[in-house]
Amino acid sequence: MNLYQQETKEILEALLLCSAEPLTLSALIEITGYESGQILEALGYLQQEYVQQGRGFEICEIAGGWMFATFPKHAPYIEKLVKPRLSTLTPASLEVLSIIAYRQPITRAEMEEIRGVSCDSSVNTLLERNLIRESGRKDAPGRPILFSTTTDFLKYFGLTSLQDLPALEPGEASPSDNK
């Protein structure tokens, strides 16, 4: 391996390290000014070296480009690394869920009326996670969709039925009652 090849390898490694996306050959050519043969050769060397040296990562060809990737056997460690950031529910989604839980069935417009802000993204998240479901349409102009909580909702919160939800204090007037 000559010095030129060593430099090419180093530059490619530096670029792969700083890229969160796969780097295409054309991007690498444009950035480095090297010819494709030179780049492909260096990538090949690097891939070989990593195997020989028993590195904890490899260079993968994916989606028309190259990127660093880890091995499946290390997934449990990486999971522990990201676990604290695995979102549970954002405060906004929790608020919307609480409104649906206590006021179901309820339309989007009614939720927004209560919160004073749009609830669309929270409603979508809750639908995706199967915590709420569409439970029909309201008999009102526009026939808006009604939302209710799911069986999974009860399961995750350890409730037998909706009656098990902590009771609201007497002062906490029920919005949907006085119509």
Added chain:
Amino acid sequence: MNLYQQETKEILEALLLCSAEPLTLSALIEITGYESGQILEALGYLQQEYVQQGRGFEICEIAGGWMFATFPKHAPYIEKLVKPRLSTLTPASLEVLSIIAYRQPITRAEMEEIRGVSCDSSVNTLLERNLIRESGRKDAPGRPILFSTTTDFLKYFGLTSLQDLPALEPGEASPSDNK
């Protein structure tokens, strides 16, 4: 090097690859279940290996943890790939930051006392760039806000910890120093 050490190295490499923030020793201990000695030894081996093998990146100790970093000589290539950095700090902001770094936690009034001028706009810039944070209130009349530096501050200046700040000593060849 035994198999156990090899596995430790691989796991650490995989974790560093998946982390865009410095990984602290305590996080590494918690994730891997290894003892600190084992981890520090493996990190040391990796750092050595990378130098010997002429890798295009290194494991650097910064802001209380470890992360993969590139070398200054490759900056021209990387700058073509990643979004440009935010502009550098003004002399005024650097002065205010230096006062906060050495005197933290410190109030606005205390900074202004030292600089002889208002520090508001610099404090705002530094807050926006997450180099300083509000760290409580001083037990004094008006309960003024106290400011301290952040982990991003350490990252920004390439410091491992606040102990790495250059010593606060009068300059040597300063003409106004001759008594």
Added chain:
Amino acid sequence: MSYQVVLPVFEGPLDLLLHLIDTHKLDIYNIPIAFITGQYMDYLKQAEEIDLNLSGDFLVMAGTLLAIKAKMLLPKRLQETEEGVEELDPRDELVEKLLEYRLYKENAQELKKMETSQTRIYYREVDDKRLLALFPPPNPIGNLKAADLHTAFQEVLRLMAARGQTITLHKDTMSLKEHMDLMMDTLARHGGGVKFADLLEPCQSVMEVVTAFLALLELLAKGRVWVRQTSLFGEIFVCINNFPEKGEPAFESVSAGD
């Protein structure tokens, strides 16, 4: 003859004083106060001439310098210390401030160097979204309990009360189509046109006003209505367009005074 004054800019009065001490090679522990006050005032004067906007702190310092200068003319004041009697120097406080400020100013230059070398180093980038997507949370609610739902809902109710909102859910908002129909009905009943404000009057919420307005725009776009304003900022009238096929202008505006 015209010439340009190039005046250095300073971070503050202390910065300016340090500059004067440095350029005139003065002893910071024994500042010739009359001389430096003169130099300082000269700078302020020049700054004023070229309209350089200096903060009030520069004037406060000018006052301080003059006060020290005056005190220097008075007989020395003495202060008793443990070692005996010591002369009080009116410059002491200023010197102390200058020394302290100089420390941080010099350190800021160190930070600048560190910043410069650090801008050439880049760190690992990770596509967080993709990484997190690889590990879907097994339990979508994490550690939340039913009590958290209760707390969240109470907070919602509290915020509602704070917004001064009565806790009522009125009838559902009408759709765009319904607003359009309602608007056409109203217009049909009032041949000569309806005031724009009256059209929106039945709306009960901001959302409804917005929908009604959108409905009006939609009707205009379709050429089913046209609007007329007789004077600038005057009443806007909305009328049914009885000759849509003629492509009558949807907007008719008559300038003020007409």
